[in-house]
Amino acid sequence: MTSFVNLVLVLCFSSIGVSAEKKSVFFIFGDSTVDPGNNNYIETIPENQANHKPYGQNGFFKDPTGRFSDGRIIVDFLAEYGKLPIIPPYLDPSADYSYGVNFASAGAGILSTTNEGQAIDLKTQLKYFEEVEKWLREKLGSSEAEEVISNAVYFISMGSNDYLGGYLGNPKMQELHLPEEYVGMVIGNLTSALQELYGKGARKFGFLSLSPLGCLPILRAMSPKGCFEEANSLALAHNNALKNVLTNLGYLFKDFKYCYSNFYNWLQQRIIYPSNYGFKEGVNACCGSGPYGGVYTCGGTKKVTTYELCDNANEHVWWDSFHPTERIHEQFAKALRMGPRTLRERILFEISSSTRRR
Numbered sequence: 088m089t090s091f092v093n094l095v096l097v098l099c100f101s102s103i104g105v106s107a108e109k110k111s112v113f114f115i116f117g118d119s120t121v122d123p124g125n126n127n128y129i130e131t132i133p134e135n136q137a138n139h140k141p142y143g144q145n146g147f148f149k150d151p152t153g154r155f156s157d158g159r160i161i162v163d164f165l166a167e168y169g170k171l172p173i174i175p176p177y178l179d180p181s182a183d184y185s186y187g188v189n190f191a192s193a194g195a196g197i198l199s200t201t202n203e204g205q206a207i208d209l210k211t212q213l214k215y216f217e218e219v220e221k222w223l224r225e226k227l228g229s230s231e232a233e234e235v236i237s238n239a240v241y242f243i244s245m246g247s248n249d250y251l252g253g254y255l256g257n258p259k260m261q262e263l264h265l266p267e268e269y270v271g272m273v274i275g276n277l278t279s280a281l282q283e284l285y286g287k288g289a290r291k292f293g294f295l296s297l298s299p300l301g302c303l304p305i306l307r308a309m310s311p312k313g314c315f316e317e318a319n320s321l322a323l324a325h326n327n328a329l330k331n332v333l334t335n336l337g338y339l340f341k342d343f344k345y346c347y348s349n350f351y352n353w354l355q356q357r358i359i360y361p362s363n364y365g366f367k368e369g370v371n372a373c374c375g376s377g378p379y380g381g382v383y384t385c386g387g388t389k390k391v392t393t394y395e396l397c398d399n400a401n402e403h404v405w406w407d408s409f410h411p412t413e414r415i416h417e418q419f420a421k422a423l424r425m426g427p428r429t430l431r432e433r434i435l436f437e438i439s440s441s442t443r444r445r
């Protein structure tokens with residue numbers, strides 16, 4: 088069992104980077120969990136931009152970058168562990184795509200109807216990937232470009248906005264679709280995206296599962312008691328459906344390799360027992376206002392300009408009302424790199440992979 092799990096991790100995350108036999112580049116799709124600043128270049132609402140203080144206050148990057156964190160985010164650590172440079176935002180005009188590129192956009196959904204017009208949805212992120220594909224072909228020639236594409240790691244962290252703004256915050260959508268139907272639509276569209284990428288030659292995928300959405304400070308603030316259960320149920324249903332889809336794609340598609348990480352349980356442990364993991368505060372956001380710091384402002388809306396800021400973000404699980412601190416990003420990236428070392432961790436991770444046997 089141990090060797091299987093380690094093999095999978097080597098496959099999924101250690102294969103990013105120059106240390107691997109062949110160079111793997113890193114392509115990232117997603118929402119604010121992994122947006123490195125694409126939204127700095129689009130027209131959107133202030134809530135979807137983090138290119139201002141106190142974001143980035145720990146100074147790893149000299150100025151705020153657009154990351155929804157006090158510093159780095161998980162993909163920065165994964166790139167570092169893979170001996171790659173920081174992977175740039177696609178929309179940055181000075182971006183060099185040689186080691187990969189990041190298409191993620193805060194507020195974005197898998198469904199195009201989610202926060203429509205305020206973020207770069209998954210379909211558009213795939214269109215942008217086609218541009219990078221063209222660029223690779225022109226630069227390297229077709230056969231070398233194909234090799235880069237099939238050796239690359241495709242990391243996807245998306246879906247939270249489909250369930251929060253797209254469903255729970257959208258009465259009309261709730262009238263139209265039962266929760267299970269809606270999960271089916273989200274997963275259906277994600278599956279189409281995976282098939283499209285596979286069709287283009289992508290073979291190695293990494294997934295960050297949804298977190299316990301109902302325990303985000305913003306939703307805790309809306310719930311009379313504890314976490315907002317409907318949001319947690321949707322996240323769990325999505326994660327289960329995603330795992331099933333991945334198992335099936337593993338059977339159906341030759342050489343489809345993936346690693347699915349259970350961020351839900353991992354984060355839940357830190358929310359409930361922060362001190363077991365070196366944190367002091369698992370519930371209240373470092374930056375925000377109102378109950379739990381859950382009112383969505385950390386200097387990000389024009390309506391509310393005041394907010395409170397904690398003394399030490401490293402003691403907090405949550406940075407703002409939606410997003411975890413750099414320390415959480417780093418701990419999870421490390422966990423992915425090291426792999427689950429104990430049986431308990433192994434159960435929490437549920438990392439799995441499948442390659443069609445021939």
Ligand SMILES: *[C@@H]1O[C@H](CO)[C@@H](O)[C@H](O)[C@H]1NC(C)=O
Nearest residue numbers: 198199200271272275276279
């Ligand atoms: C994708 O989402 C749309 C709604 O945005 C839905 O009508 C469609 O059926 C979904 N596609 C799949 C394959 O589930």
